[in-house]
Amino acid sequence: MPGRARGSVKRAAAAANPTAGEPPEVLIDYYRRMALIREFETRAGEMYTKAKIGGYCHLNLGEEATVVGLMAALRPTDYLFTNYRDHGYALCRGMEPGPVMAELFGRVDGVSGGRGGSMHLFDVKRRMLGGYGIVGGQLPPATGAALALTLQGEAGPDADAVMCQMGDGTTNIGAFHESLNLAAIWHLPIVYVVINNGLGMATTVEHAAGEPELYKRGCSYRIPGERADGNDVIAVREAATAMLQRARTERKPGLLETMSVRLRGHSVVDPARYRSREETAELRSRDPLPAFREQLIGAGVLDAEAAHAIDSAVERTVADAVAFADASPEPAPDELFSYAYATEVPNTPRAMPGDPVLPVGWDD
Amino acid sequence: MAEITYRQALHDALREEMTLDPSVILLGEEIGIFEGSYKITAGLLAEFGPERVRDTPIAEEGFVGAAVGAAMLGMRPVVEIMTINFSLLAIDQIVNHAAKIYGMFGGQTAVPMVIRTPGGGGQQLAATHSQNLEVWYAHVPGLKVVAPATPRDAKAMLTAAIRDDDPVIVLENLALYNTKGEVPDGEQVATIGRAQVIKPGTDITVVGYSRSAVIALDVAARFESEGVSVEVVDLASLRPLDRETICRSVSKTGRAVVLEDDWLTYGIGAEVAASIAEGAFDYLDAPVRRVAAAEIPLPYAKSLERIALPDADVLVRVINEVLDATRFTRGESR
Ligand SMILES: Cc1ncc(C[n+]2csc(CCOP(=O)(O)OP(=O)(O)O)c2C)c(N)n1
Ligand SMILES: [Mg+2]
Numbered sequence: 001m002p003g004r005a006r007g008s009v010k011r012a013a014a015a016a017n018p019t020a021g022e023p024p025e026v027l028i029d030y031y032r033r034m035a036l037i038r039e040f041e042t043r044a045g046e047m048y049t050k051a052k053i054g055g056y057c058h059l060n061l062g063e064e065a066t067v068v069g070l071m072a073a074l075r076p077t078d079y080l081f082t083n084y085r086d087h088g089y090a091l092c093r094g095m096e097p098g099p100v101m102a103e104l105f106g107r108v109d110g111v112s113g114g115r116g117g118s119m120h121l122f123d124v125k126r127r128m129l130g131g132y133g134i135v136g137g138q139l140p141p142a143t144g145a146a147l148a149l150t151l152q153g154e155a156g157p158d159a160d161a162v163m164c165q166m167g168d169g170t171t172n173i174g175a176f177h178e179s180l181n182l183a184a185i186w187h188l189p190i191v192y193v194v195i196n197n198g199l200g201m202a203t204t205v206e207h208a209a210g211e212p213e214l215y216k217r218g219c220s221y222r223i224p225g226e227r228a229d230g231n232d233v234i235a236v237r238e239a240a241t242a243m244l245q246r247a248r249t250e251r252k253p254g255l256l257e258t259m260s261v262r263l264r265g266h267s268v269v270d271p272a273r274y275r276s277r278e279e280t281a282e283l284r285s286r287d288p289l290p291a292f293r294e295q296l297i298g299a300g301v302l303d304a305e306a307a308h309a310i311d312s313a314v315e316r317t318v319a320d321a322v323a324f325a326d327a328s329p330e331p332a333p334d335e336l337f338s339y340a341y342a343t344e345v346p347n348t349p350r351a352m353p354g355d356p357v358l359p360v361g362w363d364d
Numbered sequence: 365m366a367e368i369t370y371r372q373a374l375h376d377a378l379r380e381e382m383t384l385d386p387s388v389i390l391l392g393e394e395i396g397i398f399e400g401s402y403k404i405t406a407g408l409l410a411e412f413g414p415e416r417v418r419d420t421p422i423a424e425e426g427f428v429g430a431a432v433g434a435a436m437l438g439m440r441p442v443v444e445i446m447t448i449n450f451s452l453l454a455i456d457q458i459v460n461h462a463a464k465i466y467g468m469f470g471g472q473t474a475v476p477m478v479i480r481t482p483g484g485g486g487q488q489l490a491a492t493h494s495q496n497l498e499v500w501y502a503h504v505p506g507l508k509v510v511a512p513a514t515p516r517d518a519k520a521m522l523t524a525a526i527r528d529d530d531p532v533i534v535l536e537n538l539a540l541y542n543t544k545g546e547v548p549d550g551e552q553v554a555t556i557g558r559a560q561v562i563k564p565g566t567d568i569t570v571v572g573y574s575r576s577a578v579i580a581l582d583v584a585a586r587f588e589s590e591g592v593s594v595e596v597v598d599l600a601s602l603r604p605l606d607r608e609t610i611c612r613s614v615s616k617t618g619r620a621v622v623l624e625d626d627w628l629t630y631g632i633g634a635e636v637a638a639s640i641a642e643g644a645f646d647y648l649d650a651p652v653r654r655v656a657a658a659e660i661p662l663p664y665a666k667s668l669e670r671i672a673l674p675d676a677d678v679l680v681r682v683i684n685e686v687l688d689a690t691r692f693t694r695g696e697s698r
Contacts, residue, residue: 079437112470122469129436130469134460140429141461147430148437151389151415175456178426185421339467340505342474342529345557347604349505357607358643363615 017299018232024301030072030233031296031307034064036314037088038289040097043318044087044104044118048268052326053104056133057118060088062263065288066195067092069228069236070258073244074163079127079149081142082165084119085195086131089165093128095121097317098324107328114331115339136173139164139192143179146188150251161189161247163240168257169200171214183253184221191243191254192218195230197262202274215257223255230260231288261286365548371541373515374404374480377522378442380551382412385440388526389416391427392444401446402482402541428454428479432462432531435477440526445481448497448535455500462531463506474529480522482536484575484625486673491661494669496626498535499635502602508556509602511535513577515545517600520554528556535602537575537625559606561613565595567692568619568683571610571636573599576623576674583679591695592687602632610636611643618649619686623679628656649690653682 019027041059048057060067063085071092074080082089090100095111103110104118112122119133129145132138142164149160170176171194183190194214198205205212215225228239236258243254261283265272272280296302302310337350351357368376382388394401396409396419409417420427424445431441445451451458458479465475485494502509508530512518518536525532562577563584572580577598584594597613599605614620620640622633633654640652658672 081433110470112468112472115470116468120468122472124469124472129433129473130465132461134456137429137456137461140426140457141433141436141465143426144430144433144435144441145437146433148434148439151434151439152437175425175429178421178423179429181421181423182426182430186418339471341508342466342471342476345508345528345601345604346555347557347601347606347608349604356642357639358611362608362611362643 018234019295019299019301022234027296027301028310030068031292031302032310032314033068033092034233034289034292035311036091036097036317037064037067039314039318040087040091040101040321043322044101045268047104047322053118054106055117055119056084057104057268058085058266059264059268060085062261062283062287063195063197063230064088065233065292066230066236066258066260069233070163070165070193070240072233072237073240077127077160078244079129079145079160079162080165081129081138081145081162082131083135083138083167083170084131084133085167086119086121090121090123090128090131093123093126095123095126095128097321101321101325102328105325105328106330107325108331109324109328136166136170136175139166139175139179143182143188143190146183146190147186149189150186155189155249155251157249159189159248161191161244163191163193163244165193165195167200168194168196168198168205168214169203169208170194171217172208177220180218180221180223180253180255184223187251188253189247189251191240191247191256193240194255194257196257196259199262199266201266201270215255218255223253225255225257227257227259230258231286231291233292260288263287365546367544368515368547369541370515370518370543370545371402371404373519373547374522374536375406377519377526378405379408379411381523381526382408382416387438388440388442389418389434390442390444391418391420391431393420393422393446395419395444400444402538404480405444424450424453425457429457429461431477432457432465432475435475436465436473440476442478442480442526445479447493447538448481448483449493449495451479451481451497458501458507458531459504463504466530467506475531476529477531478522478525478534479531480534480536482538482541484538485657485662486669487538488664488666488669490664494662496657498602499626499630499632501533502632504603506531507603508532509535510554510556510600511574511602512600513540513572513574513598515543516547516552517554519547520552521556521600523552524554524556527553532556535574539575540578543578554600557601557604557606559597559599559601559609561595561609562598563594563596565593565617567593567617568621568686569595569597569613569617570621570623570679570683571597571599572623573602573632574625576625579676579679580623583676583683586680587683594683599632605635605639607639607643611640614640614644615647618647619690620648620652621679621682621686622652622654623674624654624656625674626656627659628654629659631656650686653686655679655682
């Protein structure tokens, strides 16, 4: 990105061999997850063009290393809140690709029965507490979840924490600042993660942020910030783990900024004409997935054959997910009001468009 | 049975629910050390401590949204927003989050939270501090909105709201805090979603809620001595809206007036009138009339504020107009 501020990226010293000291099976697992996200997103894009998926659909293409690194830092007992660019997070949280794809298709076997769609993935059992479509909307609830944790348990190495993901553009909205302030004064176990892909939709960070080094934006609240190379899965994991550790043991919130690229448009319908051909080519050269594959092959962790086997396996997994979604029925009309309220009370509206306000014969 | 103020009734409900259920917590500006702008939370910080009675910074979007997230993890936050005017700063969290999370995520998590906030003008607080914006929330599926008129209902409805698993907005009213009434001893839990006939009558129905229900009751008593039997329906719940109780009343009286504190156009009265027009058309002897606030940012000057707001005298006039239009003779009984 021309003119983009680049801060001191963590682990610069280890850049020569960022995977040194990591067990091979861990690295292979990270590669598998990154490949799964890549394949899932690619197929989701295709399904959108086939009108299997409606509405808005935002992909994690280019953010795979970041997503996998962040999710590797999170424990199954921690809580996650994200924005609408949430497919990869859902998959790494352990949500099955089939029900996730079915949610994108708006089918009954979707993770929320087809009520939320692409932007609103949710799985209470896996403590993935949403996917939120309003920019910044996830920050106050994530902050409140962290508040609840302080009321429900003690700080310590085994304490739960909250991770709240957002985009770079989100650091300009009021909810960001109100939330960070609350987290600071109440000593909340939460890590805010800014996925800096350089752009809101087409608006650059420099154009939108008074302090474009976004990890510094916590300084008004004395929340320590750090910037990590979002293309380095280990660097992201290490930075997030350290911040989560502080959140658990010291109840100190953190602000992590990860630097990555958005390989395609803002959403699947955006052709990104505001980018030049050269710029697009330059972005492609920063694609984290082939880079990681080559790195692992170079380090002897993988060979081309093994990498290919993983790629084929995730292709099958995602093909199965698409088939699962396609076979799943659409929600039945009589399910419309199934989740209107958690507590039923008299006179809850059940009228369909065109129905009378009171049933015929109400006064008999 | 004790006679206590509306303020005390709200306080008692909070205190009793906090005593019963450790997951009930209070959040809001100046609710602890300052004991609340209207002193509803007086004494609760001392009794329950700063973790459960939490003074927040002036950040409505932040702390209302924090209540949403805490509720998702099983707490039962009761948020005080100083007045309903400031709720606009939190409207994204109320409308786009609190109201949506249960349904949009397929019932996986409930949001058992309460927002208590007073509306109402007439205190010379000028345009930004005198609004009745309840219809903004009553419009939104996923929310419940209750509007108690009496101390008894204030206690029973707040108790019900805290125990309900959905986000409930409890509309309080600046003009009602000092009003007194009988409150039964022991636990009382209102049923959200039901209107109530608070005075039976046969000649004309007056529909109100919150302060306007109290005014309607007073006006009904005045008409009684003139031989006019006014039935007063207190909506009590703005969402869900109990249309059947309203229409049943009109099916008996054939005449209806709505008294509301909000603005006329698109107001609560518009919904009530439309419901009567459709549900009880055959019973109506006259068009439904609405008595609402003049549509102007409310001026500070007393002379202008007074005439801009609906009051008992206007209600009396409009009731008489409806009675005269239907050639009602005083003392007649249907
Ligand atoms: C409050 C609000 N305003 C505007 C939008 C429309 N919108 C959706 S995504 C987006 C850009 C967000 O950029 P960023 O936070 O950097 O996230 P990214 O999409 O890059 O992941 C905008 C303006 C919205 N969803 N919510
Ligand atoms: Mg962005």
